[in-house]
Each structure stands twice: as structure tokens, then as C-alpha cells.
Amino acid sequence: MTEPERFDIAIVGGGPAGQAAAIALEGHGLSIAVIDEQIRPGGQILRQPPAAFTVANWLADRSYAPLKRQLDRFGQLKEVRWLGGHSAVGLQAGSIVATGPDGLRNIAADRILIAAGCQDLAVPLPGWTLPGVYAAGGIQAFVKSQQLLAGTRVLLAGTHPLQLIIAAQIVAAGGTVAAVLFAQPRAHMIAALAAQPLTALGRASDLFAAGTAMATLARAGAPIRFGVGLSALTGRDRVSGAVTSAGNVECDAVGLCYGFVPQSALPRMAGARMTAAGPAGGWACVHDDWMRTSVPGLYAAGETVGVAGAAAAAAGGELAGLGIALDLGLLDADTAQRAAQNSRRRFARHRAFASLLDAAADPRPFFPAPDSGTIVCRCEDVEFGPLSERVSAGGSANAVKLATRCGMGACQGRNCEPTLLRMISAAGGCDDVGFTARFPARAVSIADLLSSD
Ligand SMILES: Cc1cc2nc3c(=O)[nH]c(=O)nc-3n(C[C@H](O)[C@H](O)[C@H](O)COP(=O)(O)OP(=O)(O)OC[C@H]3O[C@@H](n4cnc5c(N)ncnc54)[C@H](O)[C@@H]3O)c2cc1C
Numbered sequence: 001m002t003e004p005e006r007f008d009i010a011i012v013g014g015g016p017a018g019q020a021a022a023i024a025l026e027g028h029g030l031s032i033a034v035i036d037e038q039i040r041p042g043g044q045i046l047r048q049p050p051a052a053f054t055v056a057n058w059l060a061d062r063s064y065a066p067l068k069r070q071l072d073r074f075g076q077l078k079e080v081r082w083l084g085g086h087s088a089v090g091l092q093a094g095s096i097v098a099t100g101p102d103g104l105r106n107i108a109a110d111r112i113l114i115a116a117g118c119q120d121l122a123v124p125l126p127g128w129t130l131p132g133v134y135a136a137g138g139i140q141a142f143v144k145s146q147q148l149l150a151g152t153r154v155l156l157a158g159t160h161p162l163q164l165i166i167a168a169q170i171v172a173a174g175g176t177v178a179a180v181l182f183a184q185p186r187a188h189m190i191a192a193l194a195a196q197p198l199t200a201l202g203r204a205s206d207l208f209a210a211g212t213a214m215a216t217l218a219r220a221g222a223p224i225r226f227g228v229g230l231s232a233l234t235g236r237d238r239v240s241g242a243v244t245s246a247g248n249v250e251c252d253a254v255g256l257c258y259g260f261v262p263q264s265a266l267p268r269m270a271g272a273r274m275t276a277a278g279p280a281g282g283w284a285c286v287h288d289d290w291m292r293t294s295v296p297g298l299y300a301a302g303e304t305v306g307v308a309g310a311a312a313a314a315a316g317g318e319l320a321g322l323g324i325a326l327d328l329g330l331l332d333a334d335t336a337q338r339a340a341q342n343s344r345r346r347f348a349r350h351r352a353f354a355s356l357l358d359a360a361a362d363p364r365p366f367f368p369a370p371d372s373g374t375i376v377c378r379c380e381d382v383e384f385g386p387l388s389e390r391v392s393a394g395g396s397a398n399a400v401k402l403a404t405r406c407g408m409g410a411c412q413g414r415n416c417e418p419t420l421l422r423m424i425s426a427a428g429g430c431d432d433v434g435f436t437a438r439f440p441a442r443a444v445s446i447a448d449l450l451s452s453d
Pocket of ligand 1: 012013014015016017018035036037038042043044045046086087088089115116117118119120136137138140141162165260263266301302303304308309310311313441442
């Protein structure tokens, strides 16, 4: 491996959390590397178009304005070396291995912040591997960054309210939404939000955004149905319909939207203590008041510590930046505490709302049932039937992985692990810590690995 490039601080993730941390560290004369798989900063929430493209009215809704201001400010930071188009594939305290257009890079930094965000929860059901079936966030990424539509008649189905926003963005981009199907009854969602009315009202802007999206869909004639579950997706070469508890729906693209799970490979690889992330599954990184993880020198912020939205991510990123400055002796304890007060308040408020949202969108009672031939692990083509037999025989997720290859492929279990853990839990196994995280966190070419020796 070549000599490492040295920075004072390395941040994985240029979304709201990573940007906020870098901004909080401004003015201390530090060198900061920000590594991100996306070419341009902004994270999942902004999804900037490629620099060579002009996208008319890119995220013109005023709810994006604070994030765009943060992005502008981040873009002006002199301390930041932006390493876009690079994936962090290996991480230990003090060092990161990243892969990008020029092969592997070795980055050394005494302080590392993981702000890697979240990903859609993958939900297996009969027909989900047909072309045209996406995680809803994937459909949204096309629309946000380039106004591309995944199909001419898009069905959204699941339990998460984000599907309303995505459906409205499809309509605004000129697309047709076949329907938005919530598997849970409307009363279930209302009861969850009404359980803590003050917390819900504290994020009135989100409720307003959902209301605006519903109005957009109503004007476009796109039905929004509650208490309608999916049983299968059908089609020959491409998805052409969905079988639901309320009949069949014709469509040529489907976005599945049952929730989001933190990107947890890197903190798990570094040996950081993790905890169950929430009802959708997955693992969140445990942290203290300054976003320090259990590994010295390693910090975590944003959806790496739990899925709670961009505002919580930004507040957590600020705390991480202040925590790093405190630990480096650049701020004294009183100054850091004073500077953190506002961020702490926002962090707590947004996290409280996120837990209401978790209750309203809890997918667990509403997952579609796979059949024996439904593929659970797409990388290794492991089907539900054989996997289920192996799970019934007992053993940990790692044991099932060894016996079936579930989770052994290119995605390293990011997609199938939550399903497998649900199966293990349903079969009576409990407290399974999931797959042992292994290098590389993303697929790396053998040529890159060889040339790094
Ligand atoms: C597909 C998708 C769409 C979403 N859309 C919305 C939305 O419309 N509205 C909303 O309120 N919330 C949305 N969310 C939730 C959303 O991600 C956040 O609320 C917010 O962006 C979180 O900020 P963050 O900084 O924690 O993470 P992110 O904004 O996700 O930023 C994390 C960054 O880390 C990078 N990254 C991850 N792993 C690696 C790695 N190994 N190496 C290098 N870089 C890495 C990613 O490319 C990403 O840019 C979406 C989530 C997803 C997954």
C-alpha cells in the first residue's frame, strides 16, 4: 500500500451531518478530508445533479432552502479537501481505505467521523427482483438529480410517509403515479402521531410537507390508499402489475418504501458498539454527548446513529464537529458546551419526532410474505425456502451465512441481513448481533487490490 495521505480529520459522508461537522470545525486551521461516493456534496437528501447538467427548478421547494444554504457554506470551506466519487471500503481507528477512479487510497487521520447516512430497507416479496422494481429512494434519486422517471406509471407501496413526498416529486416531474399504498390503516398512523401531539406539532413543517404532497397527488388523480398490503409483483421481462389486498394494480415501475436503515458497515468494521436501530431493522452506532463512539478517535453522526431526518443529522454533525474541537483542545469545555446548546436542543427535538414517525411507519406487522422461491439474498441467489429451513435448524446469522451464502456477496449483507435477522427472531432466536462486518464495505476490483501492494 502506498504512503497514506495525512489529514487532521477525515469525514466519511458529505450529507447534512458531514457538512455540519466540517462547518463547525471551520477556522481552527485543520486539514479535513471529506470522502463521499457521490461526485458532489449534498448527501441523499439533496442529490446534486452532475456538474455538467442543468436541471430546471432543482429542488425548488422551500423546504430544501436551509440545506442548500448549508451546502453553499460547505462549498466555501478552505480547510476541506473534497474526495467525491470515492467509497470508504475499510476503516480502523486512524485510517481509512477508500476506492475511487484512481484505485485504492490510504487516508490517515487521528480523528475520523462516520456520517454515512442510511439506505432503503430491502423487502423481499414474490416478484421483487423483476426489472422496474426499486427501493423507493432509488426512484427518488433519479427524479431529484436529473428529473428522470423510472417508468410511465409508478406504484409506491410500503409503510413510510416518505412515499408521499416521492410520489409528489414524480408528479411534479411530469410522471404518473398509479397509486400510493400504505399497508397500515390510516387510524394507525394518526394514533401514533396523536400520542405526543406537542412533539408532532414541533415538526409541523414535515406534516405540512406531507399534506402538500397529498394535495398534489389528489390534483393529479393519484389514489392514496391505507390498509392495502402487497402480496406479489407480476410481469414477464419487467414488472407490469401488483397483486394487493384490494385487487390488482397496473404499473411499469414500483418503489418499495418500508423504511430506512443506517449504513453500518464502517462502524461495525472498526469495532464500534452498535445497537438495534429501530423498527425497520439495522444497526445504529452508539455515541456519547459529543458523538464519540466506543472506539477512541472515532465519531459518528447523522443517520449512522439512527434514522431521524436531515435536521437531526445536521444537529448531530455540529455536535461531532464541536466534540472533535474539544478533544483536540481547540475549545475549552465551557465554550464547547455553550456552542453546543442549540445543536443539542435541535438534536433532541428532531429525534423525538423521529421516534413518533417510527411508530407511525413501523413496517413489522405489514411486511409482505415471501414464498419459497422468493430470493432473499440477491447477491448469492439464496431463496426464502432453503434459508427458512436452515434458520429453523438454529444458529446465528454468521452460521446461516456460512451454510447458505446469504450475505456473502458483493453487498456484504447490507440488503438481506435485516430480513434474515427477522427470520431468526421469528424462529425463536434472539439478540443476534448479525453478520461480522468484513473488509471491503463495498465491492473492490481485484486489480485495485493487487496494485495497492
Ligand atoms: C435514497 C434516500 C432518499 C432519501 N430522501 C429523503 C427525502 O427526500 N427527505 C428526507 O427528509 N429524508 C430523506 N432521506 C433520509 C436522508 O438520508 C436524511 O434525512 C439525510 O440526508 C441524512 O443526512 P446524513 O448526513 O446522515 O446522510 P446522507 O445525506 O445520506 O449523507 C451520507 C453520505 O455518505 C455517503 N456514503 C455512505 N457510505 C459511504 C462510504 N462507504 N464511502 C463513501 N461515502 C459514503 C453517501 O454517498 C452520502 O452522500 C433519504 C434517504 C435515502 C437513503
